[in-house]
Amino acid sequence: MNGETNVTQLTAPGRGAVAVTRVNITGQETCDRFDSCFRAANGMLPSQAAVGRILYGMWDGEDVVVVRVSDNDWEVHCHGGDAAVERISRQLTSTDRPSDPVLTEYPDKATEGRLERAILEQLLKCRTRSTASFLLAQYNGVLRRYLTTLSIQEDADETAALLHNCLRWRAFATHLMTPWRVAVIGQPNAGKSSLLNAIIGYERSIVFDQPGTTRDLVEVEVILGGWPFLLVDTAGIRQETSNDIETVGVESARNCVANCDACLLVVDSQNGWTDADAELLGAVPSACPTAILWNKTDLSRDNPAPSPEMAAATRIVETSAIDGAGIEDVVNWLPAAVVPATPEATEALPVVELLAAQLTAFMDNPSGVSLQEILDEWL
Numbered sequence: 001m002n003g004e005t006n007v008t009q010l011t012a013p014g015r016g017a018v019a020v021t022r023v024n025i026t027g028q029e030t031c032d033r034f035d036s037c038f039r040a041a042n043g044m045l046p047s048q049a050a051v052g053r054i055l056y057g058m059w060d061g062e063d064v065v066v067v068r069v070s071d072n073d074w075e076v077h078c079h080g081g082d083a084a085v086e087r088i089s090r091q092l093t094s095t096d097r098p099s100d101p102v103l104t105e106y107p108d109k110a111t112e113g114r115l116e117r118a119i120l121e122q123l124l125k126c127r128t129r130s131t132a133s134f135l136l137a138q139y140n141g142v143l144r145r146y147l148t149t150l151s152i153q154e155d156a157d158e159t160a161a162l163l164h165n166c167l168r169w170r171a172f173a174t175h176l177m178t179p180w181r182v183a184v185i186g187q188p189n190a191g192k193s194s195l196l197n198a199i200i201g202y203e204r205s206i207v208f209d210q211p212g213t214t215r216d217l218v219e220v221e222v223i224l225g226g227w228p229f230l231l232v233d234t235a236g237i238r239q240e241t242s243n244d245i246e247t248v249g250v251e252s253a254r255n256c257v258a259n260c261d262a263c264l265l266v267v268d269s270q271n272g273w274t275d276a277d278a279e280l281l282g283a284v285p286s287a288c289p290t291a292i293l294w295n296k297t298d299l300s301r302d303n304p305a306p307s308p309e310m311a312a313a314t315r316i317v318e319t320s321a322i323d324g325a326g327i328e329d330v331v332n333w334l335p336a337a338v339v340p341a342t343p344e345a346t347e348a349l350p351v352v353e354l355l356a357a358q359l360t361a362f363m364d365n366p367s368g369v370s371l372q373e374i375l376d377e378w379l
């Protein structure tokens with residue numbers, strides 16, 4: 001063969017979330033082979049990508065990301081596991097004629113329109129494999145087929161049913177790109193920051209044995225069960241404080257509760273359930289899944305009995321930020337609480353915000369908005 005290809009695995013051998021392979025190529029023929037193995041979503045050939053360019057696409061039916069790191073070097077990021085790396089290496093270094101690239105995964109550029117470009121923009125915001133796979137299905141034709149079906153539907157009831165089926169996933173679709181927001185609230189010193197650190201596994205938020213330590217919102221992104229979450233540690237909420245900074249912190253904590261997708265209410269089990277806790281629980285929007293974290297259970301076990309008011313919470317978990325008790329339960333509860341159901345891969349999802357807003361406006365007022373005009377814009 002004209003040229004040479006050297007393939008080196010950069011990540012440790014064995015199973016992992018992601019494997020990275022460095023590919024060094026000299027010679028046109030070997031470059032052609034690379035180009036034929038990888039199919040970028042935007043149609044660009046890896047050999048023509050500028051240094052630093054990141055390409056998202058398919059390699060033999062698998063999602064991969066290719067980054068050109070120098071004139072002759074590329075990195076291929078694929079799913080972890082030896083088999084995926086071996087396949088990439090074998091296909092690049094084989095002397096057989098390269099097989100035809102997988103062309104069916106992406107629409108031809110000629111048919112790629114505004115809709116696909118808009119979905120692709122959203123796809124790039126996805127942080128996890130599970131969220132990206134939903135976007136990829138929409139990109140590969142699910143949403144276009146759905147809109148086409150809508151455009152030829154003449155029965156008003158059928159149209160309404162089709163719209164309902166798609167738009168009921170609006171919150172789910174939004175959170176494929178934007179993390180679910182989880183407020184960690186509670187009275188000062190209850191252990192909110194300690195529990196947040198225990199959940200994420202490192203010291204993100206300052207812990208101190210004096211109440212009023214956390215003042216501003218402390219946000220941290222974390223993936224739980226394949227879904228993106230933004231955990232927000234808040235200032236301990238207490239009624240009377242003469243400290244201005246703390247007052248501002250308490251105000252932002254209250255706003256955070258009003259705008260969250262799930263809530264973790266941390267209670268110091270040594271103090272038991274108080275009126276202040278009941279008030280906090282009452283401030284959480286009723287549709288918002290809430291877990292009470294009955295914290296510091298590593299200390300005295302003869303804690304005051306949980307109050308009946310606590311039953312208003314979706315879940316009560318006994319925790320200790322010190323010995324880790326209950327942390328796994330919290331980590332398992334959050335994804336199950338905010339994503340109780342997932343759509344089939346073949347279902348249309350309103351992943352493009354503008355389109356979702358237009359379809360919702362039509363559904364709310366069918367005589368005031370032209371559905372055909374909306375669909376013509378996107379098809």
Ligand SMILES: Nc1nc2c(ncn2[C@@H]2O[C@H](COP(=O)(O)OP(=O)(O)OP(=O)(O)O)[C@@H](O)[C@H]2O)c(=O)[nH]1
Nearest residue numbers: 189190191192193194208212213214236296320321
């Ligand atoms: N024994 C025990 N101590 C804990 C636990 N969780 C937190 N603490 C301690 O309680 C104190 C307060 O913890 P923080 O995590 O700062 O509490 P906070 O709720 O964030 O406090 P503010 O930010 O002031 O509202 C610290 O001394 C922690 O070490 C726990 O589960 N068990």
Ligand SMILES: [Mg+2]
Nearest residue numbers: 192193213214
């Ligand atoms: Mg704190």
